[in-house]
Amino acid sequence: MAEDYIRLTTPLSDEDVERLKIGDRVLLNGVIYTGRDAAHKRMVEALDKGEDLPFDVRGQVIYFVGPTPAKPGKPIGSAGPTTSYRMDPYSPKLIALGLKGMIGKGGRSQEVIDACVKYKCVYFGAIGGAGALLAKQIKKAEVIAYEDLGPEAVRRLEVEDFPVIVVNDVYGNDLEKEGRNQYEVKE
Amino acid sequence: MREVNVSEVTEAVKKLCMDANYYLPEDVYNALQEAVQKERSPVGRFVLEQILRNADIAREEQVPICQDCGLAVIFMEIGQDVKFVGGDLKEAIYEGVRQGYKEGYLRKSTCHPFTRANVGDNTPPVVHYDIVPGDKVRIVLAPKGGGSENMSRVMMLKPADGLEGVKDYVVQRCSECGGNPCPPVIVGVGVGGTFERSAFLAKKALLRPLGRPNPDLELAAAEQEMLERINKLGMGPMGWGGTVYALAVHFEMEPCHIASLPCAVNINCHAARHKEVTI
Numbered sequence: 474m475a476e477d478y479i480r481l482t483t484p485l486s487d488e489d490v491e492r493l494k495i496g497d498r499v500l501l502n503g504v505i506y507t508g509r510d511a512a513h514k515r516m517v518e519a520l521d522k523g524e525d526l527p528f529d530v531r532g533q534v535i536y537f538v539g540p541t542p543a544k545p546g547k548p549i550g551s552a553g554p555t556t557s558y559r560m561d562p563y564s565p566k567l568i569a570l571g572l573k574g575m576i577g578k579g580g581r582s583q584e585v586i587d588a589c590v591k592y593k594c595v596y597f598g599a600i601g602g603a604g605a606l607l608a609k610q611i612k613k614a615e616v617i618a619y620e621d622l623g624p625e626a627v628r629r630l631e632v633e634d635f636p637v638i639v640v641n642d643v644y645g646n647d648l649e650k651e652g653r654n655q656y657e658v659k660e
Numbered sequence: 661m662r663e664v665n666v667s668e669v670t671e672a673v674k675k676l677c678m679d680a681n682y683y684l685p686e687d688v689y690n691a692l693q694e695a696v697q698k699e700r701s702p703v704g705r706f707v708l709e710q711i712l713r714n715a716d717i718a719r720e721e722q723v724p725i726c727q728d729c730g731l732a733v734i735f736m737e738i739g740q741d742v743k744f745v746g747g748d749l750k751e752a753i754y755e756g757v758r759q760g761y762k763e764g765y766l767r768k769s770t771c772h773p774f775t776r777a778n779v780g781d782n783t784p785p786v787v788h789y790d791i792v793p794g795d796k797v798r799i800v801l802a803p804k805g806g807g808s809e810n811m812s813r814v815m816m817l818k819p820a821d822g823l824e825g826v827k828d829y830v831v832q833r834c835s836e837c838g839g840n841p842c843p844p845v846i847v848g849v850g851v852g853g854t855f856e857r858s859a860f861l862a863k864k865a866l867l868r869p870l871g872r873p874n875p876d877l878e879l880a881a882a883e884q885e886m887l888e889r890i891n892k893l894g895m896g897p898m899g900w901g902g903t904v905y906a907l908a909v910h911f912e913m914e915p916c917h918i919a920s921l922p923c924a925v926n927i928n929c930h931a932a933r934h935k936e937v938t939i
Contacts, residue, residue: 496703539769550765551724551727601842636710656901
């Protein structure tokens, strides 16, 4: 791995996320949780009913992913990020509860970016379509909730040097916007 | 008439599901390698290199290139001198998908549109049947991921919009997509026919080998112009900034109604998977 990586271990603190800026490459270690469309819907419905979430989100990182089934002898199948905007309606609620990081691909809504600033949360991008490569950094996986959702169930993952890049930091910056400004060729 | 047992179709479809998900087509791999040379952003080059490494791992270990193993889109070109025996052809195709996605450890992604309950076996596939001369059956299977499909659109342009209107619409659409469809993408453009025909043409355009322009010189020039304009937007690989957002624009065209100018844009992620077999 390149030397310009920042290594972080979950759970993340305010100080951890405050030192991150857009474009920073980060290697995540420790436990992260998976959740995508259907799981987010259920989690927010649970909150609205005053019920507990499948895991305490404080300091945690949610990875938007629905992996392929694990081949025998492997902890997980291919496991790259899914498109994040579909989680935009749900993310601010989880961020307000103390979620410190999300991993996905593509851009986020202004509401999510604002929540990231207000409550100090970072949106990381992982390389979409690199599911075989990313799965190698996942050492353990177990379904902890919503098993009936199949690939969309909530999983607890143990990751080692899981490579991500900071797309939205706690200062309101956006890598998609900045990157585009830098490379756009104006006629 | 040549008899083809539908069990052969099941076997073929099953294998295509697995092979298409494990092995990135060579033309796509080569285009990604060229993109590394063209890309000016260091982050963009890093992304492209990782995508190539990912394809290597998938091929060597026979695991899916992407966790989104897609809806199975299947093009059946059936020779008019073929007679299917041994059962229901449609069911045989579905069974091939069922077996391929199960035995290949592929993700099942079909669900009820509202309850979102997973169907569990990745059926139904999307099957396009075409009758052609001859006594062969050609099956092309293209797993289509949701991320890039979600970014696709059909626009009923006005005839007055013309070719310039088509080009502007395609560039505008890509500009709105950003990192969502897993760039570098392949852009399929279908113009002509009816509403649904234009979408079909755009999908078909995605299957054309990369680096092969439309044989019509005017359309080939339009493909090139759109590609350059899209890449000048600066969105780059994964939308994190850079000079390679699209690997190619493929433009297919047919006559349309005198009142219409249907224009479909079907976007494919860099994992532009497709495999074919002829029985």
